[in-house]
Amino acid sequence: MIENILQKSATECVEALYGQHVAKQMIQIQKTRPEFEGDLTLVVFPLLRMSKKAPEATAQEMGEWMLANVEEIAGFNVIKGFLNFNISENYWLAFFSENKGKLGYGLKDTKDSQPIVVEYSSPNTNKPLHLGHIRNNLLGWSVAELLKANGKDVKKVNLVNDRGIHICKSMLAWQKWGEGINPASSGLKGDKLVGDYYVKFDKEYKAEIETLIEQGQDRKSAEQQAPLLQEAKTMLRKWEDGDAEVRKLWENMNQWVYDGFDVTYNRMGIDFDKIYHESETYLLGKSLVKEGLEKAVFFRKDDGSVWCDLSGDGLDEKILLRADGTSVYMTQDLGTAQLRYDDFKPSDLVYVVGNEQNYHFEVLELILTKLGKSWAENIHHLSYGMVELPHGKMKSREGTVVDADDLMDEMYQTAKKTTEALGKFDDFTDEESHQLYQMLSLGALKYFILKVDPKKNMTFNPQESIDFNGNTGPFIQYTHARIRSIIRKANEMGLTFSDSLTYPAKLEKKEKSLIKLLYDFPQIVDQAAEAYSPALIANFAFDLAKEYNQFYHEHIILKETNTASRDFRLGLSLFTANTIQSAMGILGIQVPERM
RNA sequence: GGACCCGUAGCAUAAUUGGAUAGUGCACCUGACUACGGAUCAGGAGGUUGCAGGUUCGAGUCCUGCCGGGUUCACCA
Known part of the structure; x- marks a missing residue:
């Protein structure tokens, strides 16, 4: 990776010029902001202590040394304490030809490792699913796919509160x-x-x-x-x-x-690898409570109820068994955590549960730790924000709860209307049309919800969510369909661009920025998995689609007379379409060939 | 009252985790199809990042205090 190359050589550069060893964290490589010239930027401010020179002078010196010693660097410029590098086109083109044909580009193969268990959905069996559950389900499913894309063995688990x-x-x-x-x-x-x-x-x-x-x-x-x-x-x-x-x-x-x-x-x-039912697991919780009583981690009050005193940890007392001996939520969760650990011996236990339960999970971890379960530290509460409506919270009493089925129906109707109004595909069969409406409506809904940082509360505006323009799922789906259309035409023309190894003499600006975006994808997957945030994938997919549309409007493709350019652009288009498909796949959004 | 979370343009949201002039979409205004898909693209307008201090080369981001909003502290789940 070019960032690593630059980081390593910058370290060497500081040693050569200033005779000092620098910690890795001091070398900050970041993308050059678009308003400046260059591809990557070294921030030299942290290095001034070593150079004992002004920012500009330090950057200038380092730039000269690195230009002379690093093959991939084609040039540099200095603005204040920012050393901007131009990376050689050969580097980008080498990346391009090496990866354009890989179908799973950016997605890592599953390694043999301990699994990660992701719990999500976890409905109560006393009422239908609503908008809040939708965010939970989409988020949980996508996070699981995201971890898979990052090479993890993932078990999707549903704990039904039955x-x-x-x-x-x-x-x-x-x-x-x-x-x-x-x-x-x-x-x-x-x-x-x-x-x-x-x-x-x-x-x-x-x-x-x-x-x-x-x-x-x-x-x-x-x-x-x-x-x-x-x-x-x-x-x-x-x-x-x-x-x-x-x-x-x-x-x-x-x-x-x-x-x-x-x-x-x-x-x-939405799917699961394993479904637990609390009716089958709550007794295990009770036995853990017994264990805790014997270890004197818990205590019994006069009325017979069992408690854990957490006041030493700055919290309150927590009830674990009612006076009549029946179990409570925490009892059950202790049991299911234990069971899940025994079943999978996972490296991580991820719980996708709303942030109103932050306290619950804090207590859960604490109690398990007190019981001597060292794996309690592997519990991660993926605490997501609430979904609110423009007028405020959903309230069942006021009838403002948005039902999951109804919402999907509405989105479907909007997709149908919008497509019919555009009148493009009268040749579709009913089944094809149905598939398309389903794809578009779910794409719109999923994207609308997943593009927001999971941690944050979000406002769900029904009007905007069914919008198909701008930063939306259908916008990205449209870009994909448009590219596939071009590829189909190229195939009809008998062009064999995918094997082409000839490149234009000089990259156009939009060509280069597209390649650089594609180059980022594996790192984005990495970051997103680290942060449990499908939102980063969603933002990437949007950036990529937007960038492609700009490229498309600036450059002709099929009718380009320079065949090297033409074939290169076709290859770039296909690479983009495949990457859009992969990214959207992580979000659970399918992309159509035509729309 | 204790604990935790959140305040970015009219609305919805980004910001490489402390980096350059805070990006993007919707809505609003102006333009672009006899070249490959106009569900697209180009341009315009819109900001004291809740307020006040502090830390430092540099703060939307970290610290303190206010203001406003939320969640939670149940023998509900």
Whole structure:
């Protein structure tokens, strides 16, 4: 890599000129900003201590030495403390001819190493998926692909939260008011149906509370003692005791939800290597709690509940078992973490979970450490920001929750309308059109969400998300389709450019900047994987598409009379299209041949 | 109240992790197809990076204090 070459030779240069050894961190090589001449820049400010000269003089001296001693350097200029190098065209062309034909350019092969486990999605089986889940699913899936692209062995894992008081609530409501309704009889998607009864429970529960308050109870005890909640709690205890009737109902209703989720997952293109269910793992959590009690890491209160005292770590006490002996969220998560470690012996455990659970994961790591699990330090909470709507947060009570299925439907309709309005492909069959609309609508949605830094909260503006112009998925898909169109025409003309080894005498500006962008791709993959950030890949894909479109408008390709230039540009076009395809692939976005 | 996170143009977002004159898109205005796809491209306008200090050759980025917003500290998950 040219950056390494420059860094190494800069070190040698400092030794030769100033007789001093420099630490690697002091040699800062970065891309030259476009408004200046050059390809790469050495920042000399940190080296002034050694040269004991002014910035300009130091840069000038070093530039001369490096020009004389480094073959790849074709020239340099100095602006203040910035030493800008021109890299020889031969270097860029050598890179180009070596890599243009590689189909998986920028993607590393999987090495034999410990796997990385990525947990994401992790839905509750009491309500359908919404916009927040969409960000989680897209992010988790893409991060997993990103790590794979960076040569890691990755296991995608889903932990389905299929038991607990919240599940009992929808079960209870269905039992009371459902009158035997099911997805087949109602025509409702299973997850939607169950979600409706969860809402029903909440409504009836609230009504009970109000009644109790009118009868003179205070709010807090009313909330505790409302008969519906008591019934739900009873049901949860029965469930934990293995009551046959409750279990049967539970299995049925969960199956409805799974069938519904599968439809949504399939459409989104989301998949998993392994699915855990908390109903199968929560007991392991309980045994860990027992272990912690024996080790005196935890303690029991008079009412029988079990706690971990974290006040020594600046946190509060954390409950691990309720007084009635049932487990809580943390109990289960301790168990599933242990199980996952035992299953895979992973080098890293990545949890894709929203930032409202930062505290939870801090506590989880801490408790596991206290239990003597040294692998707890390999837990990474990929804490992503919330998705907000232009008017504020999503609130189910106010009906502002954006349903995942509905959103995809809307995007699909927009893709259809937009394509039909342009009227380009009346020759497509219905199936081809459907495929295209699906590709474009999902491309728009995925790109819109993934282009934002995962850590940051984002605003989801339905209007903008379905826009197909500017910094959007369809813009990049369009660029890809446009290139493929050119390649098709070249093939029809019988041009055999892909083997061509002749190059134009001098690179045009846009040709060179395209090559340099392509050159960056492997490093971007590296950085993005390091940061768990598909956003960096998305930004790269956009930059590349934009750069190509500029190149395309400035230079003719197929009708170029200089055949060396023509073939070179065709090769560059194909290389670009393949790289766009790879980058978008990491985001889970397919790119069409025509659109 | 304690802990943590976030404030960049009307809106949405970048910034090579401390580097040069803070980029890009949407919206707004002006232009470009009898050359390969106009879902494109070129140009214009829009900024005291919440405020005030500090650290240094250099701060959107690090430190301190304010202002504004959010999350969390549940026998919810």
